[in-house]
Amino acid sequence: MLKKEDNEKLCRTNSGTPMGEVFRSYWIPALLTEEVPEADCPPVRLKLLGEELVAFRDSEGKVAILDAYCPHRRAHLFWGRNEECGIRCVYHGWKFDQAGNCVDMPNEPDNSKFKHRVKLTSYPTWEKSGIIWTYMGKGEQPSYPDFEWLRAPDTHFQVSKTYEGCNWLQALEGGIDTSHSSFAHNNNIQDKKSMRSRATNPKLEVDKTDYGFRYVGIRDLKDDGNYIRAYQFIMPAQQMRGQMIKWHDGSREDYPTVRGHIWVPIDDESVWVWNFKYTSEPSIPLDPKFSLEQEILFGRGPDDVLPGYRLKRNPSNDYLIDRELQRTKTFTGIKGVNTQDYALQETMEKPFIDRTKERLGTADLAIIAARQMLLEAIRDLEEGRQPKGVNPETYRNVRACDRFLPKGIDWREGLAEDMQAKF
Ligand code: FES
Ligand SMILES: [Fe+2]
Structure with a gap:
């Protein structure tokens, strides 16, 4: 829950608004x-x-x-x-x-x-x-961005953008929100063995940093150890997540990538979602076939997008929800992982959600941290300090990852190397 005036402050980004001035402190796509x-x-x-x-x-x-x-x-x-x-x-x-x-x-x-x-x-x-x-700021230009993914060669990197018809903050919060993946993105409800189904209540831990914060969702898989998704939130509107799934005994390994989004407000009721991915190993280029499969999985394949980077599945057609599919196979009945997000976020209250009415729980810890940090950036600017994450030195060496860790190993230690940039 948020006070009404803080909600207004965070959601509005036109010129002269507090959050608008924060966005105008950074290079944006x-x-x-x-x-x-x-x-x-x-x-x-x-x-x-x-x-x-x-x-x-x-x-x-x-x-x-x-x-x-x-x-x-x-x-x-x-x-x-x-x-x-x-x-x-x-x-x-x-x-x-x-x-x-x-x-x-x-x-x-x-x-x-x-x-x-x-x-x-x-x-x-x-x-x-x-x-x-x-x-878009008035002051001196800050240094150019230097995220790890900007240093990955073109052979290892892919980017796209999509239009989302909701306020930028509810899109960002949806990205940060890790527990929803067990529900909204469960595309095989029969599979009771998937990590998401086995532990639907990840324990969140947030570590604040000079660029924003890093956080993890820890899923307790009992005798199989912990499944840990480690993320970065880079101010003001970027989130990175890993996609290398490795059992601690080495028996399973998926294609190793880091993905992420940047949410750039178009106006108070719409946002550009920038989607990027890159391979996390310099020796492995991004396979174009894998990349395309992923785009289709996320709902932005060549057949899913209209001119102007808008999705075919959108509020005008109820995202082509298939109730039979919902009954038998997927949690939402909507095709496309990010389309599922858009369906939920675009149909919340307009022009943006009334955060005075929310009931947040422990699963919402990272969302609460992001809001605090954004409000802190507003205060920093008002008091003449540079907001976090403007200086690329603060984030240039970080990356996100997904891992299984044996019980008893703290993620800060167990993932230290995997959360270091390699490009
Ligand atoms: S030159 Fe007259 S409106 Fe542009
Ligand atoms: Fe999502």
Whole structure:
């Protein structure tokens, strides 16, 4: 449960709001490289943190992110012509370069100096690993992000993004929430032997760090030891999780990957979910077939996504819920692991959940920790301190993992090596 004013503070991210200012302290993912694939390609619309923007790749290959509305008479620059290192508004021909300078004003007298007094808001960009990042703050630019996955070579790494129609915080909280996987993501209710079915009440432990916190869900498998899922929450909106399942006697090993999400608010009622994965062993490249299988499993395969990175299974069709499947095979009857999440999160209260009415239990420890940390970041900024996780040194060497550990071994010790970056 949260006080009403704290809930408002955390959920709203437009310019000038407390959490909006926190988000504007970090580099955030803005676009996939594939959205502006080559110099002078068509411009794209973009909305981030409640701001309507337009993006284009100029003639020199640099990606520009500008205010969407032309400062002349407010036409949308999405209609613009991307030509010779600038975007030209098609209403009266004003042209802007990637830094937002007005470089041509052909409907004014030749000797007019007016164009030198007109400027459009522009945000700096940085391109890495198929993602165009932006910094929307006013102060000095922080160092570029340096997550381990940004250092993994392209052969080992894959990224996608999907639209989710809910407030960013309920999407993030869903990612952090580990106990729901025994229920919402149980895709074989007959299988009583799976780790999830054997222990539905993981014990949570949270360790705060300089970048956010790391935490584990410990599932007690009795004589078989503990199944431990170790995660990182990296401020302000990233979560990493492991996917290497290894029995302590070495008898079972799945494909070793680390996965994660970053949740970037579009506005107060929608969010871009960035999905990344990479192999956790530098000697093993990411198998494209495995990668595709995973995307399909999570509900974002080629047949699952509509233009604009929206899912075919969405609130307009009740996520194509199959009640017979729900009765006989899967807990939700909805196909796609992340689609199951979206169904639950997108249909909560609008514009965002009323956290004054929640009843949180011990399984919600990590969610409570994330809220505290985000509120702390708001206070840090208000009091002139840099929020946690802005400095890449704080997180560059961490990673998440999934492991079985024998009883009696503390995860901090047993997983120390597996939670160290290898790239
Ligand atoms: S509105 Fe863009 S040039 Fe007039
Ligand atoms: Fe989930």
